[in-house]
Amino acid sequence: MSITFDKVDYIYGKGTSFEKRALKDISFHIRDGEFVGIIGHTGSGKSTLIQHMNGLLKCTGGNVYYDCKDISNREYDRKTLRQNVGIVFQYPEHQLFEATVGKDVAFGPNNLNIPGLQADVRTYEALKSVGIDDSLLDVSPFDLSGGQKRRVAIAGVLAMKPKVLVLDEPAAGLDPVGRRDILDMIARIRREENITVILVSHSMEDVAEYVDRIMVMNDGALEMDGTVSEVFARRKELEEMGLSVPQISLLMGDLEDAGIIKDTGIYTMEEAVRVLSQKLLDRRGRNQ
Amino acid sequence: MIRDITIGQYYPSESVIHRLDARIKFIGTIAYVIALFLFDTFWGFLPALVWLGSIVVLSGIPIGFIARGLKPIFFLLVFLVIFNLFLTPGEVIAEWWIFKITDNGLENAGFMTLRLTLLVIGSGMMTYTTTPSQLTTGMESIFKPLGVFKVPVHEVAMMMSIALRFIPILLEETDKIMKAQQARGADFESGNIFKRAKALIPVLVPLFVSAFRRAGELAEAMEARCYHGGKGRTKLHPLKFSAGDYISLVLIIGFVVGMGFIP
Ligand SMILES: Nc1ncnc2c1ncn2[C@@H]1O[C@H](COP(=O)(O)OP(=O)(O)O)[C@@H](O)[C@H]1O
Ligand SMILES: [Mg+2]
Numbered sequence: 001m002s003i004t005f006d007k008v009d010y011i012y013g014k015g016t017s018f019e020k021r022a023l024k025d026i027s028f029h030i031r032d033g034e035f036v037g038i039i040g041h042t043g044s045g046k047s048t049l050i051q052h053m054n055g056l057l058k059c060t061g062g063n064v065y066y067d068c069k070d071i072s073n074r075e076y077d078r079k080t081l082r083q084n085v086g087i088v089f090q091y092p093e094h095q096l097f098e099a100t101v102g103k104d105v106a107f108g109p110n111n112l113n114i115p116g117l118q119a120d121v122r123t124y125e126a127l128k129s130v131g132i133d134d135s136l137l138d139v140s141p142f143d144l145s146g147g148q149k150r151r152v153a154i155a156g157v158l159a160m161k162p163k164v165l166v167l168d169e170p171a172a173g174l175d176p177v178g179r180r181d182i183l184d185m186i187a188r189i190r191r192e193e194n195i196t197v198i199l200v201s202h203s204m205e206d207v208a209e210y211v212d213r214i215m216v217m218n219d220g221a222l223e224m225d226g227t228v229s230e231v232f233a234r235r236k237e238l239e240e241m242g243l244s245v246p247q248i249s250l251l252m253g254d255l256e257d258a259g260i261i262k263d264t265g266i267y268t269m270e271e272a273v274r275v276l277s278q279k280l281l282d283r284r285g286r287n288q
Numbered sequence: 289m290i291r292d293i294t295i296g297q298y299y300p301s302e303s304v305i306h307r308l309d310a311r312i313k314f315i316g317t318i319a320y321v322i323a324l325f326l327f328d329t330f331w332g333f334l335p336a337l338v339w340l341g342s343i344v345v346l347s348g349i350p351i352g353f354i355a356r357g358l359k360p361i362f363f364l365l366v367f368l369v370i371f372n373l374f375l376t377p378g379e380v381i382a383e384w385w386i387f388k389i390t391d392n393g394l395e396n397a398g399f400m401t402l403r404l405t406l407l408v409i410g411s412g413m414m415t416y417t418t419t420p421s422q423l424t425t426g427m428e429s430i431f432k433p434l435g436v437f438k439v440p441v442h443e444v445a446m447m448m449s450i451a452l453r454f455i456p457i458l459l460e461e462t463d464k465i466m467k468a469q470q471a472r473g474a475d476f477e478s479g480n481i482f483k484r485a486k487a488l489i490p491v492l493v494p495l496f497v498s499a500f501r502r503a504g505e506l507a508e509a510m511e512a513r514c515y516h517g518g519k520g521r522t523k524l525h526p527l528k529f530s531a532g533d534y535i536s537l538v539l540i541i542g543f544v545v546g547m548g549f550i551p
Pocket of ligand 1: 020049
């Protein structure tokens with residue numbers, strides 16, 4: 001499913017003294033199967049933006065289209081939209097409520113009126129893909145560890161078999177190893193299921209390695225939209241927005257400013273090592 | 289939607305009324321409410337209106353904000369008017385089909401509406417100009433003498449301020465959980481009453497879990513900072529009467545006594 005936002009505006013508390021324009025004229029297009037990162041400072045409007053993707057919030061201006069169909073249209077099937085676009089909210093473990101892990105994951109499929117056996121299969125598969133062992137199927141979700149709870153909650157969305165998976169800060173509040181595990185898991189699920197994934201984060205470092213494209217939000221506006229290297233090449237602007245750039249990008253940027261290298265937008269260690277060693281080799285060659 | 293209701297909300301500002309001692313505002317509000325019931329002729333509304341009007345002007349709160357505070361009682365007002373207008377016996381002054389408007393009915397309807405409106409706006413003014421924490425500190429101080437009769441005044445005040453603090457947090461939390469469950473296909477809007485009640489389970493369970501978690505965390509944080517009840521506890525902002533507070537107190541007494549003399 002391709003997603004198109006056309007001049008989307010959203011105002012919280014319209015017409016009250018608490019009016020807050022949280023999205024300003026946002027336009028973009030996401031093709032089928034893309035892996036997109038949405039980055040922005042806390043309060044920049046990321047969570048507000050993604051709630052427009054399955055119609056939980058209705059834009060106060062502009063339009064949202066899936067496969068060129070306007071979702072604000074009366075005939076548009078909301079239920080199918082919610083099934084096709086799975087949103088994992090921030091701290092999804094706070095939404096667990098059932099007596100057992102299995103029942104909680106099956107909540108989504110049950111709401112879609114999927115027959116029992118098929119719902120069981122989906123539950124089983126979803127738990128497998130987030131790395132939760134079957135032995136935990138009948139355990140209360142409240143007895144699990146924090147990381148396990150989060151995986152179960154993600155499985156609850158995966159069991160709906162979404163075509164677009166949106167995750168709001170999936171690594172928030174986890175230790176470095178936990179963060180990496182969750183992000184690796186998401187990248188793997190994307191490969192296996194071949195779905196569109198939209199990863200929201202306030203940390204560049206988390207996202208840069210995984211996604212193909214980055215959208216940068218600042219104060220409700222979409223400031224940048226491009227490949228990872230295109231975005232990181234504008235590191236000065238990023239820093240002005242209070243976003244941290246991966247350290248290796250900072251180093252390469254400084255070398256570039258000093259006139260030592262020309263390449264811009266390097267953000268992985270491997271790439272940096274390749275460019276720098278080439279530079280050293282060149283220099284040695286010239287000296288001899 | 290919930291944010292539309294302004295009654296009970298604080299309206300941040302630096303006005304004279306905002307700076308008054310919370311105890312004065314509390315006593316003033318109680319006195320005002322009593323005074324509103326002291327008179328039974330239309331003349332009584334004049335001083336009450338002047339009194340309330342000056343407070344509103346001094347507080348600098350926009351009329352629109354105050355008017356929205358009346359929203360929740362709007363239907364109650366409409367009902368009161370209708371019932372009083374048509375069901376009060378007396379001399380008929382207008383008649384149409386089976387409806388009869390009597391002079392007493394008209395008077396009653398006007399009286400009730402004015403009184404209730406003044407009551408709601410007046411008590412609203414206290415919450416608009418006083419933060420919940422000032423209010424509970426003030427009430428704790430007013431009711432302190434009850435401690436002699438073993439009433440746990442401090443504890444009740446503390447519970448009140450925590451409860452007030454948690455209301456917006458829990459409302460926000462409810463909104464978040466509802467959205468998360470809707471994203472998993474939950475439907476809160478269709479079906480009969482039993483179905484709807486059942487649909488709330490996926491919201492209520494996480495809400496309770498989170499309320500208990502927050503309560504536990506708060507209790508731990510309080511203990512970690514040596515909270516041990518009210519005994520020997522000092523205040524960051526001790527309540528102290530200023531000249532303005534004494535003047536207000538005199539004005540309040542004058543107002544109530546004056547209202548008592550209205551025929
Ligand atoms: N339910 C709400 N009511 C009013 N304002 C809100 C609400 N949710 C978010 N906002 C405001 O909208 C802005 C964007 O918030 P959000 O989308 O949560 O940002 P992010 O997810 O990037 O941190 C913030 O200024 C926030 O205060
Ligand atoms: Mg957010």
